[in-house]
Amino acid sequence: MTSLFVIFISLFWFIVFAKKLFFWVYLWQLKEYHIGRLRDHFRTYKGKRLILSYLLLAKLLILSGIFIFAKLNLTEIKTYLVYSVGLVFLVETLFILRNLRRQSLKGPVMTRKTTTILSTGLSLQALILFALFVLELNINRFAFSLLFLDVLAPIIFSVLVLAYQPLAVILRHRIIKQAKQKRTQFNNLLVIGVTGSYGKTATKEYLATILSEKFKVLKTKEHQNSEIGISSCILDELKPEHEIFVCEMGAYNRGGIKLLCDIAKPKIGILTGINEQHMATFGSQENIIKTKYELIESLPQNGSAFFNGNNKYCLELHNKTQIKKKLYGQEAVTPQEENLAGAKAAAQELGLSPEEIARGCQKIKPWPELKKGLNGLNIVDATYSANPDGVMADLEYLKTRQGKKVIIMPCLIELGKASKEVHLKIGQKMAEVCDLAIITTKDRFKEIKQAAPNVVLIEKPNEILEKIKSFCQPGDTVLLESRVPSQVIKALE
Numbered sequence: 001m002t003s004l005f006v007i008f009i010s011l012f013w014f015i016v017f018a019k020k021l022f023f024w025v026y027l028w029q030l031k032e033y034h035i036g037r038l039r040d041h042f043r044t045y046k047g048k049r050l051i052l053s054y055l056l057l058a059k060l061l062i063l064s065g066i067f068i069f070a071k072l073n074l075t076e077i078k079t080y081l082v083y084s085v086g087l088v089f090l091v092e093t094l095f096i097l098r099n100l101r102r103q104s105l106k107g108p109v110m111t112r113k114t115t116t117i118l119s120t121g122l123s124l125q126a127l128i129l130f131a132l133f134v135l136e137l138n139i140n141r142f143a144f145s146l147l148f149l150d151v152l153a154p155i156i157f158s159v160l161v162l163a164y165q166p167l168a169v170i171l172r173h174r175i176i177k178q179a180k181q182k183r184t185q186f187n188n189l190l191v192i193g194v195t196g197s198y199g200k201t202a203t204k205e206y207l208a209t210i211l212s213e214k215f216k217v218l219k220t221k222e223h224q225n226s227e228i229g230i231s232s233c234i235l236d237e238l239k240p241e242h243e244i245f246v247c248e249m250g251a252y253n254r255g256g257i258k259l260l261c262d263i264a265k266p267k268i269g270i271l272t273g274i275n276e277q278h279m280a281t282f283g284s285q286e287n288i289i290k291t292k293y294e295l296i297e298s299l300p301q302n303g304s305a306f307f308n309g310n311n312k313y314c315l316e317l318h319n320k321t322q323i324k325k326k327l328y329g330q331e332a333v334t335p336q337e338e339n340l341a342g343a344k345a346a347a348q349e350l351g352l353s354p355e356e357i358a359r360g361c362q363k364i365k366p367w368p369e370l371k372k373g374l375n376g377l378n379i380v381d382a383t384y385s386a387n388p389d390g391v392m393a394d395l396e397y398l399k400t401r402q403g404k405k406v407i408i409m410p411c412l413i414e415l416g417k418a419s420k421e422v423h424l425k426i427g428q429k430m431a432e433v434c435d436l437a438i439i440t441t442k443d444r445f446k447e448i449k450q451a452a453p454n455v456v457l458i459e460k461p462n463e464i465l466e467k468i469k470s471f472c473q474p475g476d477t478v479l480l481e482s483r484v485p486s487q488v489i490k491a492l493e
Contacts, residue, residue, distance in 0.1 A: 005086060006142060010129055012089035013146045017153060019096050019105065021121040024157035026108040032226070033165065034252055036281040040414050045442040050154070059088065059151050066144050085143040089150075104461075104487060113168060121160055172228060179231035179263055182238065189242060191264045192346060195249040195257055195295045196272030196308070197288065198387045199339045200225065203272050204248045206343035210360030214352055215243040222384075225250035227259055234263070244350075252281040254291050261298035268349070269295040270306045270342050273335070274313035277387040279416030293317050306345055308338055335393040340364070373492045376474030378403075383489065386412055386482030388422045392429055394479055399433045401477040407434050408464060408488065409481035410441040411448070420447050427451030436471055438464055440485065461487035468492070 031037035041047040065081045099105045108114040132145055149156070183189075194204045201222070208219040220233050225248040238245065249260045274292055282288045292313075296305045301323060307314040309327035318325055328345040329338035340361070347357050373379035378401065382394045386409065398405050407430065415422050427448035430437040437455040439445050445457045458464045465488060468478060480489060 005083075006139065009086040009089060009143060009146065012086065012093045013150065014125055014129065015096060016089055016092045017125055017150060018122060019092075020150075020153040021118065021125070021157055022105070022107040024154060025114055025117050025121070025161060026106045028158070028161045029108045029111075029114060032252075033161065033168070034281065037252065037414065040281065044411075044413055055088075055092075056151065059147055062088070063144065063147055063151065066140060066147075082140055082143045085147050088147075102487070104485075113164065117161060117164055121157060124160070175231045175235070176227055176263060179234040182234055183263065183265060186238065186240075186242075189238075189245055190268070190350075191245045191247055191266040192268040192270065193247050193249050193261060193264060193266035193295045193298075194270045194272065195251075195292055196270075197275045197277040197292070198389045199272035199308070199335055199342075200248045200250065201384070202336065202339040203270060203342050204246050206340050206361075206364055207270075207346055208246045209364050210343055210347045210352065210357055211244055211246070211350065213356040213360045215350075216241050217244045217246060218242040219246040220248045224248070225260075227256075227263060230260055230263055249295060251291055252278055254282070254287055255294070257291055257294035258298055261295060266295065266298065267300060267303045268306070268346060269299050269303065270346060271296065271308065271314050271317065272339065272342060273308045273311040273389060275387060275389050276415050276418035276422060278414045279418055281414060283416075285418075289313050289317070296321055296323075299323060304349055306342055306349075308342065310338055334396055335389055336397075371493070373478070375469070375472070377468075377472055377492065378475065378477040379492055380477060380479040381489075382479060382481050383484055388412065388415070388426070391426055391481055394481055395426075395429045395433045398477060398479045402475065404435040404472055404476040405433055405479075406436045406438065406468065406472060406476065407479040407481055408438045408440065408468075408484050409479075410483055411439060411443040411445060412482070413443070419444055423447040424451050427455065430455060436467075438467060440464070461485040461491075464488050465491050 027041070028038065031041060042051065062081055062084055096105070108118075128149065132142055137145065192207065194200050194207070204219055208217050211217045218233070218237055218239075220230060224230065224233055230247060230249070245264065247260075247264045247266065249257055251257050251260070271292060274289055276285065276288075279285060279288060282291065296317065299305060303323055305318075305321050305323060305325045307318040307325065307327050309315065309330040310332060315327070318327055326345055326349070329341040332338040332341050344357055344361075347360070352360075369381050371379045371381065380394070380398065382390070391409070391412070395407065398407065411423060412419070423444035424447045428451040430448065431452035431454065434452070434454060437448070437452060439448060439455055439457050440459055442457060442459075445455070449455050456467070458467060464485070472478065478492060480492070
């Protein structure tokens with residue numbers, strides 16, 4: 001019986017430990033291996049639940065019990081505790097299998113880096129089990145060891161991820177160096193850098209579409225706004241026939257945009273707007289402003305700078321800029337109109353005629369994307385990313401729709417000290433626009449609810465769907481904002 005128990009507890013532990021390996025690699029990848037962003041995650045409700053859960057407390061009590069009663073030699077109580085370890089792992093395994101069937105388990109995007117880390121982690125698990133069997137520990141110590149390792153899983157896998165960082169840094173520098181060398185071979189290439197707290201992607205897409213009427217244009221792809229993303233784009237995509245490179249630039253720390261400019265060498269810079277997004281990693285609004293302005297500071301003396309005239313921070317930066325500069329978007333009503341105005345202004349600077357700009361604008365896909373979904377609902381998919389201005393703009397668009405208006409979204413993250421005020425404003429806008437607002441996380445629900453009585457907190461995907469089905473009729477509109485659970489997105493499509 002003991003040997004059979006050891007086999008089963010080993011199997012259940014391996015499944016549970018492997019699931020945690022995949023989750024922690026996923027979380028690190030999601031936060032782009034940025035310690036500051038991961039640290040900020042633990043300030044959220046979900047983050048706190050990772051380290052302050054009833055299950056973890058139960059495991060710690062079992063560990064303490066096994067240790068204490070082993071010293072006291074109380075065999076019967078000690079045996080119950082050991083078997084409770086197996087029960088805990090069994091229950092966790094059953095939940096994992098259930099979530100696997102529901103396709104709700106989280107795992108990383110498979111890249112060379114994550115594949116290497118996962119392979120190392122799984123090999124490490126196998127070696128641990130092998131070592132424990134070789135040591136021929138008694139059942140008490142065997143169960144204690146597995147449970148102790150399970151409790152330490154977040155630390156173990158974070159150390160594993162960070163252990164690969166020196167190698168990742170070496171490879172990163174190598175890729176950046178290669179990209180810089182290749183960039184020097186394209187003396188006639190005109191690079192347009194686009195940065196800001198919001199509107200970067202839309203402005204980049206609009207501008208690339210319009211400029212394609214006259215030039216051969218390369219643009220960075222989705223999520224390709226980091227040093228590795230931009231370097232990879234240059235190495236893999238840049239060809240001699242390209243005349244213009246429209247380069248989206250994002251950063252989480254001071255110096256980040258300057259590094260990107262050192263790689264791409266922009267001559268034109270577009271600053272789309274600045275707000276509180278990622279303040280938790282920047283530390284202050286002043287750091288955000290200075291970082292975004294690094295794009296303008298990196299332009300040559302014969303370069304051109306474009307600023308969103310509807311953003312107070314951009315206006316201040318425009319006033320201090322000494323090179324050729326221009327404001328855009330003063331007449332715009334929505335952020336989308338601002339983004340289009342920025343694209344038009346840059347295109348005009350590059351010599352496109354009004355007719356060419358008009359033809360390019362006709363090829364721009366309507367935004368936001370509106371799709372027909374479940375039971376005849378209109379679904380507005382804005383799940384790419386979220387920032388305060390983007391949410392407000394999407395709510396303004398939702399306001400124009402007929403029928404009932406519903407938004408589903410989590411609370412926003414990485415806003416630092418501005419988080420409370422931002423969510424109060426979002427709540428006020430929800431109260432003005434929405435017939436129903438479903439918030440999927442607890443972090444700032446209190447502030448949103450304070451401003452919007454029609455807001456409800458629903459965390460489980462199946463309950464969200466039931467609420468939508470019971471509340472909405474065909475023709476009503478549902479706005480999906482930020483990281484909505486994938487089960488909800490798929491069910492509403």
